Amino acid sequence: MSTNQFEALLDLTGRTALITGAGQGVGLATARMLAGQGARVAINDFHGDRAEAAATALREDGADAFAWPADVTNAEAVVEMVDAVESGLGPIDILVNNAGNAGPNESPLTPTPPFWDVPVADWGKWLGVNLFGVMHCTHAVTPRMIERGGGRVVTIISDAGRVGEPHLVVYSGAKAGAAGFMRGYAKAVARHKITANCVALGAIMTPPVAEALADDATRAKVERSYPLRRLGQPEDPAALITFLASDGASWMTGQTIPVNGGYSMAV
Known part of the structure:
Protein backbone atom coordinates (compact mmCIF):
# COMPACT_ATOMS: atom_id res chain seq x y z
CA MET A 1 0.00 0.00 0.00
CA SER A 2 1.37 3.40 -0.95
CA THR A 3 1.46 6.40 1.37
CA ASN A 4 -1.29 8.04 -0.68
CA GLN A 5 -3.50 4.96 -0.38
CA PHE A 6 -3.06 4.87 3.40
CA GLU A 7 -3.76 8.57 3.72
CA ALA A 8 -6.92 8.08 1.65
CA LEU A 9 -8.15 5.50 4.18
CA LEU A 10 -7.83 8.08 6.95
CA GLY A 27 -12.46 14.75 23.58
CA LEU A 28 -10.97 18.04 22.41
CA ALA A 29 -7.79 16.35 21.14
CA THR A 30 -9.97 13.90 19.23
CA ALA A 31 -12.05 16.69 17.75
CA ARG A 32 -8.89 18.43 16.56
CA MET A 33 -7.52 15.25 15.02
CA LEU A 34 -10.78 14.35 13.29
CA ALA A 35 -11.03 17.89 11.95
CA GLY A 36 -7.46 17.60 10.73
CA GLN A 37 -8.58 14.64 8.63
CA GLY A 38 -11.35 16.74 7.10
CA ALA A 39 -14.33 15.90 9.31
CA ARG A 40 -16.94 18.39 10.44
CA VAL A 41 -16.97 18.21 14.25
CA ALA A 42 -19.71 18.77 16.79
CA ILE A 43 -18.39 19.58 20.26
CA ASN A 44 -20.63 18.46 23.11
CA ASP A 45 -19.93 19.34 26.71
CA PHE A 46 -22.01 19.72 29.85
CA HIS A 47 -20.57 23.22 30.17
CA GLY A 48 -21.81 25.43 27.34
CA ASP A 49 -19.00 27.97 27.65
CA ARG A 50 -16.39 25.23 27.41
CA ALA A 51 -18.04 23.69 24.35
CA GLU A 52 -18.25 27.05 22.59
CA ALA A 53 -14.67 27.98 23.43
CA ALA A 54 -13.46 24.66 22.00
CA ALA A 55 -15.54 25.05 18.82
CA THR A 56 -14.37 28.64 18.39
CA ALA A 57 -10.72 27.57 18.65
CA LEU A 58 -11.30 24.85 16.05
CA ARG A 59 -13.02 27.29 13.70
CA GLU A 60 -10.06 29.67 14.06
CA ASP A 61 -7.88 26.80 12.87
CA GLY A 62 -10.08 26.38 9.80
CA ALA A 63 -12.32 23.53 10.96
CA ASP A 64 -16.07 23.32 10.46
CA ALA A 65 -17.07 23.08 14.13
CA PHE A 66 -20.35 23.30 16.02
CA ALA A 67 -20.95 23.51 19.79
CA TRP A 68 -23.91 22.05 21.63
CA PRO A 69 -24.11 21.79 25.44
CA ALA A 70 -26.09 18.83 26.75
CA ASP A 71 -26.16 16.43 29.66
CA VAL A 72 -25.75 12.96 28.12
CA THR A 73 -27.54 11.39 31.09
CA ASN A 74 -30.74 13.08 29.85
CA ALA A 75 -32.13 11.02 26.95
CA GLU A 76 -34.40 13.80 25.69
CA ALA A 77 -31.53 16.30 25.71
CA PRO A 91 -25.83 13.66 9.11
CA ILE A 92 -23.73 12.15 11.89
CA ASP A 93 -21.35 9.54 10.50
CA ILE A 94 -19.12 9.19 13.57
CA LEU A 95 -20.09 9.12 17.24
CA VAL A 96 -17.37 9.27 19.89
CA ASN A 97 -18.78 8.53 23.34
CA ASN A 98 -16.13 10.31 25.37
CA ALA A 99 -18.06 11.94 28.24
CA GLY A 100 -17.19 10.14 31.45
CA ASN A 101 -15.83 10.40 34.98
CA ALA A 102 -18.50 11.08 37.60
CA GLY A 103 -20.23 13.73 35.55
CA PRO A 104 -19.01 17.22 34.75
CA ASN A 105 -17.15 18.11 37.92
CA GLU A 106 -15.49 15.05 39.43
CA SER A 107 -12.38 13.16 38.36
CA PRO A 108 -12.12 9.37 38.65
CA LEU A 109 -9.01 10.04 40.73
CA THR A 110 -11.15 11.59 43.46
CA PRO A 111 -10.78 9.28 46.47
CA THR A 112 -13.87 7.23 47.29
CA PRO A 113 -14.66 5.16 50.37
CA PRO A 114 -14.85 1.35 50.18
CA GLY A 133 -24.88 8.35 28.61
CA VAL A 134 -23.19 6.00 26.16
CA MET A 135 -26.46 4.15 25.58
CA HIS A 136 -28.47 7.36 25.14
CA CYS A 137 -26.14 8.77 22.49
CA THR A 138 -25.75 5.47 20.65
CA HIS A 139 -29.51 4.90 20.71
CA ALA A 140 -30.15 8.36 19.24
CA VAL A 141 -27.78 8.08 16.26
CA THR A 142 -28.29 4.43 15.31
CA PRO A 143 -31.58 4.61 13.33
CA ARG A 144 -30.11 7.45 11.27
CA MET A 145 -26.91 5.54 10.58
CA ILE A 146 -28.89 2.47 9.56
CA GLU A 147 -31.01 4.54 7.20
CA ARG A 148 -27.89 6.02 5.59
CA GLY A 149 -26.08 2.71 5.30
CA GLY A 150 -23.34 2.81 7.92
CA GLY A 151 -21.37 4.63 10.57
CA ARG A 152 -18.72 4.48 13.27
CA VAL A 153 -19.23 4.40 17.04
CA VAL A 154 -16.21 4.65 19.33
CA THR A 155 -16.68 4.53 23.10
CA ILE A 156 -14.00 5.60 25.54
CA ILE A 157 -13.74 3.39 28.60
CA SER A 158 -11.07 2.99 31.25
CA ASP A 159 -8.65 0.25 32.19
CA ALA A 160 -10.69 0.23 35.41
CA GLY A 161 -13.36 -1.51 33.34
CA ARG A 162 -10.86 -4.12 32.09
CA VAL A 163 -8.84 -4.99 35.18
CA GLY A 164 -10.85 -3.43 38.02
CA GLU A 165 -9.83 -0.77 40.52
CA PRO A 166 -10.50 -1.44 44.23
CA TYR A 171 -16.79 3.30 38.07
CA SER A 172 -15.11 0.02 37.09
CA GLY A 173 -18.52 -1.62 36.74
CA ALA A 174 -19.91 1.24 34.67
CA LYS A 175 -16.98 1.19 32.25
CA ALA A 176 -17.11 -2.61 31.97
CA GLY A 177 -20.83 -2.27 31.28
CA ALA A 178 -20.16 0.20 28.48
CA ALA A 179 -17.68 -2.22 26.92
CA GLY A 180 -20.17 -5.09 27.16
CA PHE A 181 -22.85 -2.91 25.65
CA MET A 182 -20.56 -2.07 22.74
CA ARG A 183 -19.83 -5.75 22.08
CA GLY A 184 -23.50 -6.66 21.95
CA TYR A 185 -24.31 -3.55 19.94
CA ALA A 186 -21.51 -4.32 17.46
CA LYS A 187 -23.06 -7.70 16.67
CA ALA A 188 -26.53 -6.19 16.37
CA VAL A 189 -25.60 -3.48 13.86
CA ALA A 190 -22.76 -5.08 11.88
CA ARG A 191 -25.06 -6.04 9.02
CA HIS A 192 -25.89 -2.34 8.66
CA LYS A 193 -22.19 -1.51 8.13
CA ILE A 194 -21.89 0.20 11.52
CA THR A 195 -18.76 -0.60 13.50
CA ALA A 196 -18.51 -0.21 17.28
CA ASN A 197 -15.29 -0.34 19.27
CA CYS A 198 -13.92 0.78 22.64
CA VAL A 199 -10.67 2.47 23.56
CA ALA A 200 -9.58 1.74 27.14
CA LEU A 201 -7.47 4.44 28.77
CA GLY A 202 -4.91 4.55 31.50
CA ALA A 203 -4.22 7.83 33.30
CA ILE A 204 -4.33 10.68 30.79
CA MET A 205 -3.14 14.19 31.63
CA THR A 206 -6.47 15.90 31.21
CA PRO A 207 -7.04 19.07 33.28
CA PRO A 208 -8.71 17.22 36.22
CA VAL A 209 -5.97 14.57 36.31
CA ALA A 210 -3.23 17.19 36.04
CA GLU A 211 -4.78 19.02 38.99
CA ALA A 212 -5.01 15.82 41.04
CA LEU A 213 -1.35 14.99 40.27
CA ALA A 214 0.06 18.48 40.66
CA ASP A 215 2.38 17.27 43.43
CA ASP A 216 5.60 15.94 41.86
CA ALA A 217 5.93 13.07 44.32
CA THR A 218 2.36 11.90 43.74
CA ARG A 219 2.76 12.07 40.00
CA ALA A 220 6.06 10.16 40.12
CA LYS A 221 4.42 7.42 42.17
CA THR A 242 -9.33 8.73 14.60
CA PHE A 243 -8.19 5.48 13.02
CA LEU A 244 -11.26 3.61 14.32
CA ALA A 245 -13.47 6.34 12.83
CA SER A 246 -11.87 5.91 9.41
CA ASP A 247 -12.15 3.48 6.53
CA GLY A 248 -8.87 1.97 7.69
CA ALA A 249 -10.80 0.24 10.49
CA SER A 250 -13.69 -0.96 8.35
CA TRP A 251 -13.09 -4.62 9.34
CA MET A 252 -12.73 -3.97 13.09
CA THR A 253 -15.75 -4.14 15.36
CA GLY A 254 -16.64 -5.23 18.87
CA GLN A 255 -13.08 -4.70 20.13
CA THR A 256 -11.69 -3.05 23.25
CA ILE A 257 -8.20 -1.69 22.60
CA PRO A 258 -6.06 -0.32 25.45
CA VAL A 259 -4.04 2.88 25.17
CA ASN A 260 -2.44 2.78 28.58
CA GLY A 261 1.34 2.95 28.56
CA GLY A 262 1.51 -0.75 29.39
CA TYR A 263 -0.45 -0.45 32.66
CA SER A 264 -2.23 -3.68 31.69
CA MET A 265 -1.56 -5.98 28.80
CA ALA A 266 -4.11 -7.37 26.32
CA VAL A 267 -3.73 -10.73 24.58
Whole structure:
Protein backbone atom coordinates (compact mmCIF):
# COMPACT_ATOMS: atom_id res chain seq x y z
CA MET A 1 0.00 0.00 0.00
CA SER A 2 1.37 3.40 -0.95
CA THR A 3 1.46 6.40 1.37
CA ASN A 4 -1.29 8.04 -0.68
CA GLN A 5 -3.50 4.96 -0.38
CA PHE A 6 -3.06 4.87 3.40
CA GLU A 7 -3.76 8.57 3.72
CA ALA A 8 -6.92 8.08 1.65
CA LEU A 9 -8.15 5.50 4.18
CA LEU A 10 -7.83 8.08 6.95
CA ASP A 11 -9.51 10.87 4.98
CA LEU A 12 -12.74 11.94 6.70
CA THR A 13 -13.66 14.76 4.33
CA GLY A 14 -17.41 15.19 4.10
CA ARG A 15 -18.18 13.27 7.30
CA THR A 16 -19.67 14.63 10.49
CA ALA A 17 -18.46 13.57 13.93
CA LEU A 18 -20.18 14.13 17.27
CA ILE A 19 -17.79 13.94 20.23
CA THR A 20 -19.26 14.05 23.72
CA GLY A 21 -17.40 15.65 26.61
CA ALA A 22 -15.16 17.37 24.09
CA GLY A 23 -14.65 20.76 25.72
CA GLN A 24 -11.23 19.65 26.96
CA GLY A 25 -8.91 16.68 27.33
CA VAL A 26 -9.21 13.58 25.17
CA GLY A 27 -12.46 14.75 23.58
CA LEU A 28 -10.97 18.04 22.41
CA ALA A 29 -7.79 16.35 21.14
CA THR A 30 -9.97 13.90 19.23
CA ALA A 31 -12.05 16.69 17.75
CA ARG A 32 -8.89 18.43 16.56
CA MET A 33 -7.52 15.25 15.02
CA LEU A 34 -10.78 14.35 13.29
CA ALA A 35 -11.03 17.89 11.95
CA GLY A 36 -7.46 17.60 10.73
CA GLN A 37 -8.58 14.64 8.63
CA GLY A 38 -11.35 16.74 7.10
CA ALA A 39 -14.33 15.90 9.31
CA ARG A 40 -16.94 18.39 10.44
CA VAL A 41 -16.97 18.21 14.25
CA ALA A 42 -19.71 18.77 16.79
CA ILE A 43 -18.39 19.58 20.26
CA ASN A 44 -20.63 18.46 23.11
CA ASP A 45 -19.93 19.34 26.71
CA PHE A 46 -22.01 19.72 29.85
CA HIS A 47 -20.57 23.22 30.17
CA GLY A 48 -21.81 25.43 27.34
CA ASP A 49 -19.00 27.97 27.65
CA ARG A 50 -16.39 25.23 27.41
CA ALA A 51 -18.04 23.69 24.35
CA GLU A 52 -18.25 27.05 22.59
CA ALA A 53 -14.67 27.98 23.43
CA ALA A 54 -13.46 24.66 22.00
CA ALA A 55 -15.54 25.05 18.82
CA THR A 56 -14.37 28.64 18.39
CA ALA A 57 -10.72 27.57 18.65
CA LEU A 58 -11.30 24.85 16.05
CA ARG A 59 -13.02 27.29 13.70
CA GLU A 60 -10.06 29.67 14.06
CA ASP A 61 -7.88 26.80 12.87
CA GLY A 62 -10.08 26.38 9.80
CA ALA A 63 -12.32 23.53 10.96
CA ASP A 64 -16.07 23.32 10.46
CA ALA A 65 -17.07 23.08 14.13
CA PHE A 66 -20.35 23.30 16.02
CA ALA A 67 -20.95 23.51 19.79
CA TRP A 68 -23.91 22.05 21.63
CA PRO A 69 -24.11 21.79 25.44
CA ALA A 70 -26.09 18.83 26.75
CA ASP A 71 -26.16 16.43 29.66
CA VAL A 72 -25.75 12.96 28.12
CA THR A 73 -27.54 11.39 31.09
CA ASN A 74 -30.74 13.08 29.85
CA ALA A 75 -32.13 11.02 26.95
CA GLU A 76 -34.40 13.80 25.69
CA ALA A 77 -31.53 16.30 25.71
CA VAL A 78 -29.44 13.86 23.70
CA VAL A 79 -32.09 13.51 21.00
CA GLU A 80 -32.37 17.31 20.85
CA MET A 81 -28.59 17.52 20.48
CA VAL A 82 -28.47 14.97 17.66
CA ASP A 83 -31.23 16.84 15.83
CA ALA A 84 -29.35 20.13 16.25
CA VAL A 85 -26.03 18.70 15.07
CA GLU A 86 -27.56 17.16 11.98
CA SER A 87 -29.34 20.42 11.18
CA GLY A 88 -26.18 22.45 11.70
CA LEU A 89 -23.48 20.23 10.22
CA GLY A 90 -25.13 17.35 8.41
CA PRO A 91 -25.83 13.66 9.11
CA ILE A 92 -23.73 12.15 11.89
CA ASP A 93 -21.35 9.54 10.50
CA ILE A 94 -19.12 9.19 13.57
CA LEU A 95 -20.09 9.12 17.24
CA VAL A 96 -17.37 9.27 19.89
CA ASN A 97 -18.78 8.53 23.34
CA ASN A 98 -16.13 10.31 25.37
CA ALA A 99 -18.06 11.94 28.24
CA GLY A 100 -17.19 10.14 31.45
CA ASN A 101 -15.83 10.40 34.98
CA ALA A 102 -18.50 11.08 37.60
CA GLY A 103 -20.23 13.73 35.55
CA PRO A 104 -19.01 17.22 34.75
CA ASN A 105 -17.15 18.11 37.92
CA GLU A 106 -15.49 15.05 39.43
CA SER A 107 -12.38 13.16 38.36
CA PRO A 108 -12.12 9.37 38.65
CA LEU A 109 -9.01 10.04 40.73
CA THR A 110 -11.15 11.59 43.46
CA PRO A 111 -10.78 9.28 46.47
CA THR A 112 -13.87 7.23 47.29
CA PRO A 113 -14.66 5.16 50.37
CA PRO A 114 -14.85 1.35 50.18
CA PHE A 115 -17.71 0.17 47.99
CA TRP A 116 -19.69 -1.12 50.97
CA ASP A 117 -19.60 2.38 52.48
CA VAL A 118 -20.73 4.16 49.29
CA PRO A 119 -24.43 5.06 49.54
CA VAL A 120 -26.61 3.57 46.82
CA ALA A 121 -27.72 7.09 45.91
CA ASP A 122 -24.12 7.90 44.87
CA TRP A 123 -23.90 5.11 42.31
CA GLY A 124 -25.96 7.08 39.81
CA LYS A 125 -23.30 9.71 39.12
CA TRP A 126 -20.96 6.96 37.88
CA LEU A 127 -23.53 4.85 36.05
CA GLY A 128 -25.37 7.81 34.54
CA VAL A 129 -22.62 9.26 32.38
CA ASN A 130 -20.37 6.23 31.83
CA LEU A 131 -23.07 3.71 30.95
CA PHE A 132 -26.44 5.33 30.35
CA GLY A 133 -24.88 8.35 28.61
CA VAL A 134 -23.19 6.00 26.16
CA MET A 135 -26.46 4.15 25.58
CA HIS A 136 -28.47 7.36 25.14
CA CYS A 137 -26.14 8.77 22.49
CA THR A 138 -25.75 5.47 20.65
CA HIS A 139 -29.51 4.90 20.71
CA ALA A 140 -30.15 8.36 19.24
CA VAL A 141 -27.78 8.08 16.26
CA THR A 142 -28.29 4.43 15.31
CA PRO A 143 -31.58 4.61 13.33
CA ARG A 144 -30.11 7.45 11.27
CA MET A 145 -26.91 5.54 10.58
CA ILE A 146 -28.89 2.47 9.56
CA GLU A 147 -31.01 4.54 7.20
CA ARG A 148 -27.89 6.02 5.59
CA GLY A 149 -26.08 2.71 5.30
CA GLY A 150 -23.34 2.81 7.92
CA GLY A 151 -21.37 4.63 10.57
CA ARG A 152 -18.72 4.48 13.27
CA VAL A 153 -19.23 4.40 17.04
CA VAL A 154 -16.21 4.65 19.33
CA THR A 155 -16.68 4.53 23.10
CA ILE A 156 -14.00 5.60 25.54
CA ILE A 157 -13.74 3.39 28.60
CA SER A 158 -11.07 2.99 31.25
CA ASP A 159 -8.65 0.25 32.19
CA ALA A 160 -10.69 0.23 35.41
CA GLY A 161 -13.36 -1.51 33.34
CA ARG A 162 -10.86 -4.12 32.09
CA VAL A 163 -8.84 -4.99 35.18
CA GLY A 164 -10.85 -3.43 38.02
CA GLU A 165 -9.83 -0.77 40.52
CA PRO A 166 -10.50 -1.44 44.23
CA HIS A 167 -11.10 2.22 45.04
CA LEU A 168 -13.32 2.79 41.99
CA VAL A 169 -15.64 -0.19 42.12
CA VAL A 170 -18.79 1.44 40.72
CA TYR A 171 -16.79 3.30 38.07
CA SER A 172 -15.11 0.02 37.09
CA GLY A 173 -18.52 -1.62 36.74
CA ALA A 174 -19.91 1.24 34.67
CA LYS A 175 -16.98 1.19 32.25
CA ALA A 176 -17.11 -2.61 31.97
CA GLY A 177 -20.83 -2.27 31.28
CA ALA A 178 -20.16 0.20 28.48
CA ALA A 179 -17.68 -2.22 26.92
CA GLY A 180 -20.17 -5.09 27.16
CA PHE A 181 -22.85 -2.91 25.65
CA MET A 182 -20.56 -2.07 22.74
CA ARG A 183 -19.83 -5.75 22.08
CA GLY A 184 -23.50 -6.66 21.95
CA TYR A 185 -24.31 -3.55 19.94
CA ALA A 186 -21.51 -4.32 17.46
CA LYS A 187 -23.06 -7.70 16.67
CA ALA A 188 -26.53 -6.19 16.37
CA VAL A 189 -25.60 -3.48 13.86
CA ALA A 190 -22.76 -5.08 11.88
CA ARG A 191 -25.06 -6.04 9.02
CA HIS A 192 -25.89 -2.34 8.66
CA LYS A 193 -22.19 -1.51 8.13
CA ILE A 194 -21.89 0.20 11.52
CA THR A 195 -18.76 -0.60 13.50
CA ALA A 196 -18.51 -0.21 17.28
CA ASN A 197 -15.29 -0.34 19.27
CA CYS A 198 -13.92 0.78 22.64
CA VAL A 199 -10.67 2.47 23.56
CA ALA A 200 -9.58 1.74 27.14
CA LEU A 201 -7.47 4.44 28.77
CA GLY A 202 -4.91 4.55 31.50
CA ALA A 203 -4.22 7.83 33.30
CA ILE A 204 -4.33 10.68 30.79
CA MET A 205 -3.14 14.19 31.63
CA THR A 206 -6.47 15.90 31.21
CA PRO A 207 -7.04 19.07 33.28
CA PRO A 208 -8.71 17.22 36.22
CA VAL A 209 -5.97 14.57 36.31
CA ALA A 210 -3.23 17.19 36.04
CA GLU A 211 -4.78 19.02 38.99
CA ALA A 212 -5.01 15.82 41.04
CA LEU A 213 -1.35 14.99 40.27
CA ALA A 214 0.06 18.48 40.66
CA ASP A 215 2.38 17.27 43.43
CA ASP A 216 5.60 15.94 41.86
CA ALA A 217 5.93 13.07 44.32
CA THR A 218 2.36 11.90 43.74
CA ARG A 219 2.76 12.07 40.00
CA ALA A 220 6.06 10.16 40.12
CA LYS A 221 4.42 7.42 42.17
CA VAL A 222 1.62 7.05 39.61
CA GLU A 223 4.08 7.07 36.72
CA ARG A 224 5.91 4.12 38.25
CA SER A 225 2.75 2.05 37.63
CA TYR A 226 3.32 2.45 33.88
CA PRO A 227 6.09 0.50 32.11
CA LEU A 228 6.62 3.43 29.73
CA ARG A 229 7.17 5.64 32.79
CA ARG A 230 4.95 8.46 31.70
CA LEU A 231 1.27 9.32 31.82
CA GLY A 232 -0.72 9.61 28.63
CA GLN A 233 -1.37 12.82 26.76
CA PRO A 234 -4.80 13.45 25.18
CA GLU A 235 -3.31 13.01 21.72
CA ASP A 236 -2.27 9.42 22.51
CA PRO A 237 -5.79 7.95 22.42
CA ALA A 238 -7.01 10.55 19.89
CA ALA A 239 -4.83 8.95 17.23
CA LEU A 240 -6.42 5.51 17.72
CA ILE A 241 -9.92 6.98 17.91
CA THR A 242 -9.33 8.73 14.60
CA PHE A 243 -8.19 5.48 13.02
CA LEU A 244 -11.26 3.61 14.32
CA ALA A 245 -13.47 6.34 12.83
CA SER A 246 -11.87 5.91 9.41
CA ASP A 247 -12.15 3.48 6.53
CA GLY A 248 -8.87 1.97 7.69
CA ALA A 249 -10.80 0.24 10.49
CA SER A 250 -13.69 -0.96 8.35
CA TRP A 251 -13.09 -4.62 9.34
CA MET A 252 -12.73 -3.97 13.09
CA THR A 253 -15.75 -4.14 15.36
CA GLY A 254 -16.64 -5.23 18.87
CA GLN A 255 -13.08 -4.70 20.13
CA THR A 256 -11.69 -3.05 23.25
CA ILE A 257 -8.20 -1.69 22.60
CA PRO A 258 -6.06 -0.32 25.45
CA VAL A 259 -4.04 2.88 25.17
CA ASN A 260 -2.44 2.78 28.58
CA GLY A 261 1.34 2.95 28.56
CA GLY A 262 1.51 -0.75 29.39
CA TYR A 263 -0.45 -0.45 32.66
CA SER A 264 -2.23 -3.68 31.69
CA MET A 265 -1.56 -5.98 28.80
CA ALA A 266 -4.11 -7.37 26.32
CA VAL A 267 -3.73 -10.73 24.58
